[in-house]
Amino acid sequence: MISVVVEYTSILDFIDFNGQYVMDNAYYPFEDVYNLPFAISYGLWKIIGGALAWLINLIFPENPVSDWLMSEPVCVLLSLIIFMLIVFIVVFVCTLISLWMERKCLGRMMDRRGTMVGMKGFLQCVADGLKTFMKENTIPKKVDNMTYMWTVSLVIGVSVLLACMIPLSQRWFVVNYDSGLLIIMAFFALAPFFILVSGWSQNNKYAMIGGMRAAELMISYEVPMLIMIATTALLAGSFNIGDIVDAQYETVWYFIPQIIGFITFFFCATAESERVPFDIAEAEAELVEGWQTEYAGMKWGLIMLADYFRGYVACAMVTIMYLGGWALPIIGNGPIPEIVFLLKTWFVFFLMILVRAALGRVRPDQIVNIGWKVFMPLSVINLAVVLLLKVGGFFRWL
Amino acid sequence: MDTSAVYQKPTEEEVKTLLTERFPEVEVTGTEARRVFAKLPREKVREVCQYIHDNLSFEHCSTVIGVDYVDHLTVVYHLSNYWNGLMIELSADIPNDDPHVDSVTCIWEGVNWHERETWELFGIVFDGHPKLERLLTPQTYEFFPFRKSYKLRGQE
């Protein structure tokens, strides 16, 4: 790559927006789809990198580094890093909000106040995070150190990755795969393996039983969930999340034809994210903290956060598959579809909180029973109903 | 009265006569409303308890209590009948130098822990008890803390 050294005089020569639309960049990574977070990060890099290049140019005039910094491939590469940060921070804040919401709503349902630290209790999340990070990093003597550390980082990592991969709208996504739902489902199903291994590695009976239970749970709830995902894909004609949302906007929200599937999937998603009433893997009444027993301090804090990431993903999946995603019935996408999507997700999360407040914990054998004997037939019935509708041409009239 | 028949709801008087007729060693020291107090030699404890359980329908043994009277020890049993609320208090004196008495755990399972407790606190050995170990106090104790010879601070 040969660059021509140009004479630069002012900073505005570096921070140059005119005529440079993000999608005009030859190295634009999302083909022909506009990506809002990338556009933001591209602009941000223009400002940061331009200022940087200008500074370097000021000190060492007529050097090639400044030009290189502002060249098209480097711009894309570095704005991708900023893009990742932006996506993560947005998801992180959304998760913290759902954590705060759980604390507040659960408090009100139990006739108490919930957290009270700053900003109506929102800063309690920050305080908790700080507290867990300040704690001593204790590792028990007799654990299998390798798996102990690896599995927990994988559980956390997969959950965060999963949460980042949820598209918030047509223009807010990380990858636009055609098999979007399947990828999310695959990642979603990954964590229980690590939980099983982690429970084994801790050399603790509670943790081991917790890990076993997580595996039990995974086996019994994955299958109905997959069937229901397939049903939705069948109805929409695609696994692509954007296509599913569009299909729902064009016909009806899918919870109307798939009401059975909606309820079943909601409970399956609750079970997959290991929330009450299906939190047998960390049933604190009998197993102390289940598979998390031996994790202390920061690790435990991150695990708890990962739990909420998974809860957020579960709600987002319900929203995408049954509640029309980011689209509103008549308005369509609207000015800020991301907000619409998040509001719907939090509504589903509120339902989860309600279930948590009202119900007790299910016994492991009952969980397997419910999974195989109730949810599995229900999902098949749902599939049959959808097949009938599809074959009967119901959706052609809408 | 027929001492071998089974009575489900024996009255105080019936219990008194039955016990004294069947076991001449048992001395009924008094009766109140729904209460019978009796004294018996320690060799007879299991036999009498078996009879009270089987024939007089005393299904429940409330407690086994040890008392240290310095010159001798005493074990007190409180037996209760679930059909009419009658209670029998049996007490057996035990000499200090040979603190042995038959266990009644084989008759009432619930007595198990009470006997263990009485053993660890008073040193009364219950022969035939399935697991006569220390329960409330640490396993390393070698004395019997509730005996009068064990003085508390402030006791002269």
Place this chain on the structure above:
Amino acid sequence: MAMKYLEKYPRSTARGLWVIKPQWHVLKLFAKTVFHRPVTVLYPYEKEWVPDNYRGRPGLDFDKCVGCGMCARMCPTACIKIVDSEAADGKTVKRPQVNLGRCAMCGYCAEYCPVDAMTVTPEYELAEFTRFDLLYGPRRLAYDKTTEGMKVKLEVTLQSDIDNGNAERRVSVFSLDRPELTDAKCIGCKKCAKVCPVDAIQMVEKGTNEKTGKPILRPVIDEVKCISCSNCIDDCPKDALVMKEVL
């Protein structure tokens, strides 16, 4: 009389959707508490109302106290100690000192105080930085907002009164029991007169000892002044004084 709950439950298992009702109840409460305040009290800012007879730390009216030691005698945790203290007129008097680290807040000191000097107070926030700070001396025990309800009265009915059909008469315990002297045991050591906190005991000369020629002293108890604190009984070296209980 009938069963209230067992009449309606257990419900038949055949009822469908058996998880809806609890959620409805929870949602109802949620809707209520979103607009109303929840029942919890924001503790350091709001405090619950406590009645007058609330048993917080003990309080003491320094001037009313006679230093009889009844509180120390009745205290089940032995946290009260009678210490020497300086009164307003410079005299050294005996007053109780309470170790709140041991206090069980049972209120016996207030209940058994014959002159109602010891009271219960509604103060319950008693945390201190050191254990030494938990020692409340007689002056520190003072509580300035003492009301009539905080002075726990010990009023009883006598069994003899009930038997005589006079059941509504209530008397203070401290006006009933009086120590009684067994004349033969007394050696006239004047100890009882010394320890009496209200000076109810006078040593009176009752003849002369024939052998030594010294006067024979015997305590005479002023029944009105006596508060039946039984200090004299405890200190009598020959057990000549016995509390005569009125029942």
Place this chain on the structure above:
Amino acid sequence: MADSIAPIVAAEEKLQQQADKMETDKMWIIMGPQHPFSHGLWTLKIKVDGEICVDAEPIVGYLHRGWEKETENRTYPKIIPMADRLCYAASMTYTHLYCMTVEKALGMDIPEKAKYIRIVADEVCRINSHLMWLAAVGTDLGNLTVFLWAMREREYFLDLNVKLCGARMTTNYPRIGGVRNDTTELFDRDILRTVDRFEKALWEIIALMDDSSIIVSRMKGISYITREQAANVGLTGPAMRGCGVDFDIRRDDPYDNYDKVDFEVPVLTEGDSYARYMIRTEEMFQSCEIIRQAVKKIQALGKNAPYRVKAPSRVPAGTHFMRMEDPRGESLMYLVSDGTDKPYRLKVRSPIFTNVSSAKLQCQGVRIADVPAVLAQIDMCLGETDR
């Protein structure tokens, strides 16, 4: 044909035999003393075969204070605050029992009003204790809402305690010969209002517990105990009545004035965990009824009726015992007095001490997840267990 099948059948039988013989490793799980399920300082060792519990052994004694020995060092009135500390949830009943035992030894009769006030206080205490138990069952079954709702209701009764005797839990209220103080002004109005309010609120909690199939299925049909077993292992109180033993000391061996109030004793013959739960819940309603009747009796006795009789400080020599229906079962006190103002020996029979000794019977064949839910029905309190 039979010949051709025979080897297959034999092979199958052999496999079956192997499967029968095959033993999986059983392991001991130690729950406690630092465990969220143990409501107090105690340990439960359970032996599990996979998820199923085959053996259980409770270990108590971490809180042994030598209560009985301590009392030999104190005068009679001083033991009343100590009896409070036997159990924080049922303090009133233990004080009451102690006072009754000493009164029996003294041979004295206490005034009618004191008896009824004690009944009211006892039943308030029973409701308190049962609500605490309900809260514990709720958390052990994984529902925290029940815990907080039950605790909220309990708070109103604790407020009543504050108004009556100045303290929330360690009430120190009954005295030898009566009660500490007369009922305060408007106490009867307050208590009737609280009871009415409580009954409504209890239905809400019941809706959370009984109308939720998850919680019912967690309790129904597990941990069966027959009537004979229950009587033999010494289960008492609601746990025993849930197994079909029709016995309540308040009704069948009445003390104070329980024979003058009208109430039902709930008895169920199912013998499972759910039956034990139902007994306690019904008992709360019955306690409300008893409170209403007793308050009416107190009002009829008038304001100036005697409530406390002077008791002598010395107890004549002799042995006496008294038993009463504690919220958790039969509690009994045995007093040996020697004519001084201090007891020679005072023995407390705690209901939980015996109930928890039958943990093996209750836990056998139960899954790990149900062990807390089953043992929550004992309503564990370590103060009285270890004494």
